Amino acid sequence: MKKRIIALSLISTLVLASCGTKNNSSEQSSTTAATTAAETTAETTATAAESTTETVTEHETAAQNEVGFEGMTEVGADALNMGNYYVSVDSSSSMFKIADCILHVSDDGMNADIIIDSKSYDALFMGTEEDAKNAAEADLIKYTENKSGQSVFNVPVEALDKEIQCAALSAKKQEWYGRTLVFRADSLPDTAFREQRYATAESLGLKDGKYSIDVKLEGGSGKASISSPAEMTVKSGKATAVIEWSSDKYDKMVVNYLEYTPETADGHSKFEIPVSGFDYRMHVQAETTAMSEPHMIDYTIYFDSASIKESE
Incomplete structure (x- = not known):
């Protein structure tokens, strides 16, 4: 597998510590084309909706997105190291696109x-x-404009992994529209946390060798899936896993700022990526070419340590 460090365009203007929802079933090859088509339609529809100026009718009929995940626990500032971090934000409205x-x-x-x-x-x-x-x-939060001409709203954050109410004032209609936001703790880098938040191959005492492990994918339109269980290799206390997508349209994955390219066979894109830790939602990105232009999509992968089995 080839990998290279991705250059981040915003690093030159801001020193950051680093950056940083549903199927878990394995699909048969005969359904790959249908899954890809469904995901393409869903993603294209969402993209078109996000780029449209909001109207009252759109507010009433716009698709409502799920935010957060089942069983999420609030993460306060006291659990984090001081610093600046890229963070993913779930929005309940498909009309409220956060770049x-x-x-x-x-x-x-x-x-x-x-x-x-x-x-x-x-x-x-x-x-x-x-x-x-x-x-x-005085209580309204107005935007400033950055060097790229984007609108920047500085908002207080009560906690991560918590549903937070936010209203947006439409410039065209001068109407307020309600949203629910969740700032995702699982998108932050390991260095953001004061204490280690997951198990590792070393802490689990895994010996060098081949294993299988159950994996769960969340994110995107919910149409894509990855095969489970996945093949896992442990070498010198570090674990890697083979991620097999339900489509062959994924040409890139990004994990901890490193880019991974796939092997493609039998209608599936396969990537061997590092397993940062077990029993938590590991943030990754994957680029799909199924749409009119390549699209990078945020996902999380959960590696279940209780399911680890040695391969024969």
């Missing part, structure tokens, strides 16, 4: 720069749309 988000952790708590490509919103309010309608002007 990037930078989390700032300090002694005073957490806040985040929500970066939006368009000028679709004049202000944000951290609360419900009803509360926003009655809020004082």
